[in-house]
Amino acid sequence: MRSTTLSAFTCIVLALTACSNPFAPKTEPGETIVKGPAPDATTPEVLMDNLRRAMRDRDKDLYESVLDPAFWFTETDCAGDLVLANGFEQEIEFLGGSRDGSREGIFDIFREFEYDFQLIQEYIEIGADYPEAFEGDPDGHPEEDWQVFRGRVQMLMLDENGDGFRVDQIMTYKLRLADNGLWKIVRWIDDPLSGDCGAGKPTTSRSNWSNVKITANK
Known part of the structure; x- marks a missing residue:
């Protein structure tokens, strides 16, 4: 009887252990590694995971799917002067090249692509606080709230x-909930690098993301 009870208790412990690990570190948006097909972005966190996966795998279709x-x-x-807007x-x-295949994109040019996102701030932009300053204002969204990840x-x-x-x-990513119930990146805003202001000369050998996009597609 005691042996049967002990065996049952052991099975319960093993089952609970398999379900969760209380000592596992918390993951940040963009850190989860998913095997198999990328899941639908039903939460902002899943969308950031899919972005990370699209970049690291150089997956053109997945990358397009995360964008609104x-x-x-x-x-x-x-100095506040525009470097790139697209x-x-x-x-x-x-990123993916021309749709007719006549021109390569960044995913074609580079055979190795590492991407890591470290969250600094997460918040919600309330739509009422962001009226359209002009027709077609990409930052205006008075009728919907946006989820923001900055890191x-x-x-x-x-x-x-x-x-x-x-x-x-x-970089700052702003996400909106589309009509189909999936989250999409609607705004991507890069901070300037430190260095000679407006001269395009960073203090280290780093490149800014805009420069990579422009240079690789010349």
């Missing part, structure tokens, strides 16, 4: 000869 059709990317220098279609071409992004891109770029930059 109204997507806008912007980066300014430390919308959805140009973003797809920058340090590190990338390493190397081609078959071992040449490439290293990016270490603060």
Whole structure:
């Protein structure tokens, strides 16, 4: 009787242990490693995981799926002057190449692509606080709230000869809930690198993400 009770108790303990690990470290958005097909982005955290996976796997289809059709990317220098601004279609071409296959994108050029996102701040932008300043304002969203992830992004891109770029930059991702119930990146904003203001000369050998996009697609 005692042996049977002990065996049952052992099974329960093993089952609970298999379900969860109370000592496991907490994961940040973009850190979860998922095997098999990427899951639908039903939460902002899953979307950030899918972004990380798309970048590291150089997955063109997955990358396109994380972007909202109204997507806008912007980066300014430390003087506030615009370095680069691009919308959805140009973003797809920058990373995945032209849709007709006549031009390679960053995912084609570099055979190794490392991407890491370290969360600094997470918050919600209340729509009522962001009216449209002008028609088509990419930052205006008075009728919906956006989820925001701001953090340090590190990338390493190397081609078959071992040449490439290293990016270490603060970036902000703004997410909206689409009509189909999936989260999408609608805004991607890069902070300027420190260095000679407006001169495009960072204090280290790092490249800013805009420079990589422009240089790789010349």
